[in-house]
Amino acid sequence: MHMRKFLDGRKRGGDMAVRHSGGGSADRTLALLWRNHKQAEPSRPTKLGRRPTLDLDKVVDAGIALADEQGLAAASMSGVAKALGVGTMTLYTYVPSKEELLDLMVDQVLAERDLPAPGEPRPTGWRDQINLYSEQTRAMFHRHPWLASISTIRPPVGPGMLAAREYLLSACAVLGLSPRQTNTAALAITTYIDSAAGLEAESDQLERQTGQSHDAWWTERWDLWETYFDQDRHPTMTAIWNANGYGDGTREAADESYRFGLDRLLDGIEALTSLKP
Secondary structure, X not given: OHHHHHHOOOOOOOOOOOEEOOOOOHHHHHHHHOOOOOOOOOOOOOOOOOOOOOOHHHHHHHHHHHHHHHOHHHOOHHHHHHHHOOOHHHHXXXXXXXXHHHHHHHHHXXXXXXXXXXXXXXXXXXXHHHHHHHHHHHHHHXXXXXXXXXXXXXXXXXXXXXXXXXXXXXXXXXXXXXHHHHHHXXXXXXXXXXXXXXXXXXXXXXXXXXXXXXXXXXXXXOHHHHHHOOOOOOHHXXXXXXXOOOOOOHHHHHHHHHHHHHHHHHHHHHHHHHOOO
């Protein structure tokens, strides 16, 4: 379901249709993403004059702030320029297009996750390391719900994206799986956690935008069960309902299903270690 929302292009929550990262010029985007990680170049004489008051970091910060406050559509080139008090053409001297700006915003948000780098202290067990990634990723989507409306099938290959990739690979590497299995396990974990965190952010955003909880929405449709629901055609649903198997509310059910799914995924990966000769 999460992947379908990326692909079908429908409008969501008053924002524009789903956006895709990775749409800018490869050379320009890479240079911008890695601008703070390149080897230092010899300093060159600069012309005398007024020091510029704007830089690329401020542009990216402004785009993220607008998206956080007003939705991704507000973080257009003209919108960011207005927020910074400059003309739109001035902004183009810092970032060539909206595609590069989007990649810069996404990768900076990805880098906010407090994931230990190689050599830094980290949780001892591999499951605890995955749980840290889970917590940091869910918190990231909660801070920036617009991130859920961006397809990263072609990701912004910047420092934030690669740092998370390195972290998950290193967490899975301790299991002693083959290199291919280690990579596949890390990808499966990323897919599950990121997709679920995106759906969670979408859910929270919908409640804020409508002013109505999901439980209240279902209560309004109670007539479904009283008038239209046929117990003979849905015996398993009925049995689970009678046994109170659906829990106390939509939020509790979502949290429980997330934890259940992640634990079972990790169980399955861990089980591969017992199959090794």
